Amino acid sequence: MEHRIEKIKKQLHSQSYKLTPQREATVRVLLEHEEDHLSAEDVYLLVKEKAPEIGLATVYRTLELLSELKVVDKINFGDGVSRYDLRKEGAEHFHHHLVCVECGSVEEIEEDLLTDVESQVERDWGFQVKDHRLTFHGICKKCQVVTVNS
């Protein structure tokens, strides 16, 4: 954990940004909830527990900044709020998501999966791929069971 914070601190410094206490508290919340897909409001409420004086606007600005630095990825599952997802250590590409239309759960896929598709796009469309967003909508394992039983 500490070493990841150090790393982010260096990334900030390299662009002459500082790791202020508010930013650090925000990053810590993100690290502690790496599996979740928190909205800015979610992050704000959690940060408030350790740093009650923080303002919502600061959280927004911090998340925006981390997003520019590619520390987090801003994603949108179509429910009207942006969610902020910490990029995994050493991850080259953004990970994928499985969104269950029954229960709303969100599962992550670390595996790349798109290597072949990306080559194909570069080859056939002449488009130089830098990043991707892939989300599957469907029924998760748990809900499939429920549906069978009910």
Add this chain to the structure above:
Amino acid sequence: MEHRIEKIKKQLHSQSYKLTPQREATVRVLLEHEEDHLSAEDVYLLVKEKAPEIGLATVYRTLELLSELKVVDKINFGDGVSRYDLRKEGAEHFHHHLVCVECGSVEEIEEDLLTDVESQVERDWGFQVKDHRLTFHGICKKCQVVTVNS
């Protein structure tokens, strides 16, 4: 064009919705701008040209309805507005997008590309895929040339 409107009319009727003049005007705008990725506001302004009395809320409701009927797909490129994209005739799956980070252009990919990946997800994650959203971010053909020349 007329035949596609007829088809949508039938789809509406099958769920006991009507194709009101406002809805028809909205659908016509979507058909006439099939290549674009219009926001609700964009659609509203265009519909207003042929039906000046229409209200923005009606456009929103119509787009929402068409979205439920899978006539259009609601997409989000992360710029804070939803965009509405007419599903191609006979298209089984949602098409993909290539968003250029240089010029902001959006290209569409009709080809499925994800057949293999979807089988893999169903097999390895036990997730029953219903739909997908795939967007590549990168540099389009045109901007690659510009970059080389400048």
Add this chain to the structure above:
DNA sequence: TGTCAAATTAAAATCATTTTAAATTAAAAC
């Protein structure tokens, strides 16, 4: 220590979208 730029706060503003209540429409029932 004083200065300056960056960062934060709290409040207000903005922007997309949704909801409300009243008015309109149009199909179905009589």
Add this chain to the structure above:
DNA sequence: GTTTTAATTTAAAATGATTTTAATTTGACA
């Protein structure tokens, strides 16, 4: 064909997420 009824639309207000503003604070550095 008029009445009833439910669906739809309108315009305005409300909501909710996000951004901006202006004033204040912080902290590095001259």
